[in-house]
Amino acid sequence: MNSHRQSATPVTTMRVAPLKLDVSPYRGGENEPLARWFVELDAAMSARQLRDPIQQVLFAMSNLADRAKSWSYGKRLADPNCFYSYANFKAELKMVFEPPQSEFHARAEFLKLRQGCFDLHSYAQRARYLVSSIVDDRLTFQRKLLRS
16 A cells, blocks of 8 residues: 655745834814825724724824814713714814815815926926825816816
């Protein structure tokens, strides 16, 4: 009889370790860009591999300061289930701290860029800032219209 010996070969699996990225706290100030904070926060949550909506909300709340922190914890104190998802938390935070005309101002700045009144360096800087500010899916249709 031929006996075949099987030996176990070590198998290495690539485990991606969570990366801890720091997020600057959002204070809820007048000139503080909320959209940029959301981009920074989303990157940190992705790197930390946070998938649970409640964990995402708690992580976001832990990166608030001053007015924004007292608003969110005050709201949570009154109703512990007020932020039931991260998307809900973002929408509520936008409603309270984002200026009502911010979308209008971003579009107006974009149209100024399209008119070509800037030198190349200024154009690139302003365009880079505007693109980093656009995180709302509602604008995708309008952006497609502007390209045509």
